[in-house]
Amino acid sequence: MRLFVSGIRKLSRRPATFVTFGLLIGLLVLIVLAVGATANSNMGGGAGEGARGAAAKELLTFPGAYDRMLAFIIGLGGLFAMIYGAAIAGSEWSWGTLKSAVARGESRVRYMLLQFSSIAFMVAVGLVIAFVIAVVAAIVGAHLANVSISGLGDTATLGHLPERLLKGWFAVVEEAALGFTIATLARSQLAGIGAGIAFYFGESFASIFLPDVVKYMPFSVANAAVSTGSGQGLSSGGGAIASLPADQALVLVALWLVGSLFVASIFSDRVEIAG
Amino acid sequence: MSGTDGLAVATRGLRKRYGSRLALNGLDLSVPEGVVYGFLGPNGAGKTTTMRVLTGLIHSDGGTVELLGKSFKRGDRHRLFDVGALVESPTFYPYLSGRANLRALAASGAPVPSKRIEELLDLVGLGDRANDKVQGYSLGMKQRLGIAEALLSDPKLLLLDEPANGLDPAGIVAMRDTLKALAAGGKTVFISSHLLAEIQVMADVVGIIAGGKLVREGPLKELLSMEGVVKVRVRPNLTEAAIKTLAPLAKAEPLAETDRDEGWLSVHLAADRAEDVNQTLAGAGIYASGLESGTDLEMLFLELTGAQASGGEGAFVGLGALNGEQNGGASAGKGTAA
Numbered sequence: 001m002r003l004f005v006s007g008i009r010k011l012s013r014r015p016a017t018f019v020t021f022g023l024l025i026g027l028l029v030l031i032v033l034a035v036g037a038t039a040n041s042n043m044g045g046g047a048g049e050g051a052r053g054a055a056a057k058e059l060l061t062f063p064g065a066y067d068r069m070l071a072f073i074i075g076l077g078g079l080f081a082m083i084y085g086a087a088i089a090g091s092e093w094s095w096g097t098l099k100s101a102v103a104r105g106e107s108r109v110r111y112m113l114l115q116f117s118s119i120a121f122m123v124a125v126g127l128v129i130a131f132v133i134a135v136v137a138a139i140v141g142a143h144l145a146n147v148s149i150s151g152l153g154d155t156a157t158l159g160h161l162p163e164r165l166l167k168g169w170f171a172v173v174e175e176a177a178l179g180f181t182i183a184t185l186a187r188s189q190l191a192g193i194g195a196g197i198a199f200y201f202g203e204s205f206a207s208i209f210l211p212d213v214v215k216y217m218p219f220s221v222a223n224a225a226v227s228t229g230s231g232q233g234l235s236s237g238g239g240a241i242a243s244l245p246a247d248q249a250l251v252l253v254a255l256w257l258v259g260s261l262f263v264a265s266i267f268s269d270r271v272e273i274a275g
Numbered sequence: 276m277s278g279t280d281g282l283a284v285a286t287r288g289l290r291k292r293y294g295s296r297l298a299l300n301g302l303d304l305s306v307p308e309g310v311v312y313g314f315l316g317p318n319g320a321g322k323t324t325t326m327r328v329l330t331g332l333i334h335s336d337g338g339t340v341e342l343l344g345k346s347f348k349r350g351d352r353h354r355l356f357d358v359g360a361l362v363e364s365p366t367f368y369p370y371l372s373g374r375a376n377l378r379a380l381a382a383s384g385a386p387v388p389s390k391r392i393e394e395l396l397d398l399v400g401l402g403d404r405a406n407d408k409v410q411g412y413s414l415g416m417k418q419r420l421g422i423a424e425a426l427l428s429d430p431k432l433l434l435l436d437e438p439a440n441g442l443d444p445a446g447i448v449a450m451r452d453t454l455k456a457l458a459a460g461g462k463t464v465f466i467s468s469h470l471l472a473e474i475q476v477m478a479d480v481v482g483i484i485a486g487g488k489l490v491r492e493g494p495l496k497e498l499l500s501m502e503g504v505v506k507v508r509v510r511p512n513l514t515e516a517a518i519k520t521l522a523p524l525a526k527a528e529p530l531a532e533t534d535r536d537e538g539w540l541s542v543h544l545a546a547d548r549a550e551d552v553n554q555t556l557a558g559a560g561i562y563a564s565g566l567e568s569g570t571d572l573e574m575l576f577l578e579l580t581g582a583q584a585s586g587g588e589g590a591f592v593g594l595g596a597l598n599g600e601q602n603g604g605a606s607a608g609k610g611t612a613a
Binding site for chain 1: 327330331332333334352353354355356358359360362363364365366367368369370371375378379380382383384385386424427428
């Protein structure tokens with residue numbers, strides 16, 4: 001418990017936390033407001049422009065906007081979470097702070113797992129805050145686009161939100177675990193972040209040629225696990241193919257999460273700490 | 276493990292290999308409890324590898340380790356709850372303050388009372404800067420914080436790798452006094468260092484390693500008195516006569532012996548007997564053109580590790596060698612010149 005609380009304290013003061021969260025929120029708000037501000041101007045042109053304007057208005061129309069905002073957060077947030085996880089794990093090696101803890105008799109596996117638990121907690125907090133901001137941005141965007149927000153209080157959608165948020169958190173945490181493990185194996189922040197980003201875009205690229213394989217890969221299953229089947233909206237998730245059923249994808253998310261942490265734990269326990 | 280009673284650290288036949296390089300080659304260390312132990316050796320001798328093994332960062336390929344009288348193997352991490360360590364350079368979260376770093380580290384390993392952190396910050400002289408981010412600290416301040424980290428759990432055994440690194444003279448004196456006080460209080464302080472003069476004034480016992488093996492270990496005073504040397508230079512044509520003349524003097528001391536060293540004769544006996552050497556030579560009609568004596572640690576260190584130092588990792592080429600001379604390098608002599 002001491003380590004978990006300490007981990008949260010460390011992360012809450014860490015610049016990487018604010019930079020990652022700030023980038024996600026900045027992009028989210030910018031895009032939503034831009035969509036809202038330009039939705040009406042797209043309505044006045046030809047058929048194509050009209051369709052784009054209609055799509056933009058639909059994006060900002062509640063209660064569907066709840067799902068679309070969440071999909072965006074989970075899609076782009078997954079990439080950021082992976083980078084964040086890699087930064088945190090890599091710095092333990094780069095800065096040598098893991099070394100100090102091990103020399104104090106701390107269990108390497110316990111240390112790494114509790115560090116990751118802290119990351120998972122921060123992701124949960126970030127996800128909730130980001131979602132609230134996204135909803136506020138969508139309301140403002142809807143106002144700019146002259147779209148009614150009457151669906152804001154749709155009880156059926158609101159009732160499902162906690163479950164959707166929980167699944168979304170689980171998916172994002174899996175992606176964070178992947179970055180965490182890559183950086184642990186690389187024993188470096190930069191190498192971990194670089195390899196994680198390459199993995200993310202590599203998976204997207206590979207989905208063009210190997211869709212049947214890629215649909216089982218971590219980013220694709222994360223997207224599939226939270227997919228409502230109503231389109232991704234603003235999502236910029238790494239997996240273009242999300243063809244697995246959500247329940248099956250959720251199981252694979254769990255397997256990727258546990259598998260990643262298992263690898264990180266075993267590696268941390270066995271590796272010689274030098275430098 | 277037999278014969279390790281009263282030892283804070285005992286290694287027997289410790290071996291560690293990195294690829295083709297043998298870093299530790301059967302190291303046998305015996306560190307008594309309640310002393311300041313100076314752990315010396317040239318670069319690449321195996322000091323840091325030993326520190327890493329003792330702190331569980333790496334595991335040996337063979338041999339045994341005992342910490343505070345108990346076996347220390349893979350999985351025995353709880354032994355380290357009574358050990359404080361500063362291995363290589365101190366490590367911190369740069370974006371956190373000194374105080375927050377100590378709190379973060381205190382969350383791992385043995386529990387630490389919060390007031391202990393404040394005590395340590397004052398002890399290492401960082402009380403006023405405790406809220407500043409570590410990334411703004413000087414090297415010496417980081418070193419002070421590293422020493423505070425090592426002391427967090429009020430350890431019975433303190434393992435410090437180059438603790439004086441970056442400290443200003445006042446800081447070195449303060450650190451020395453602190454470590455000596457800790458040893459006087461019954462704690463064992465194990466210091467790996469290149470600062471031989473510092474070890475000489477601080478250590479009670481020293482261990483010197485070279486090539487991954489212990490080459491000498493014992494109480495510092497005893498080693499220095501036994502390993503003193505008087506060097507005398509005579510004309511080349513008088514060398515043989517001088518050896519014959521000094522032989523009885525050497526025999527008079529069980530540990531004394533003579534040898535040749537680039538025109539100098541080294542007589543291994545207590546350094547305060549330089550006058551006897553000079554008198555004996557003069558009595559035989561041989562007059563020394565140079566006379567040096569020394570009992571310092573540097574002389575002992577160079578003598579014991581000289582072969583490794585000249586070819587070891589990080590060895591410098593003597594100025595003479597750079598100038599194309601056959602016998603470059605510095606004299607190890609210190610003390611009085613006749």
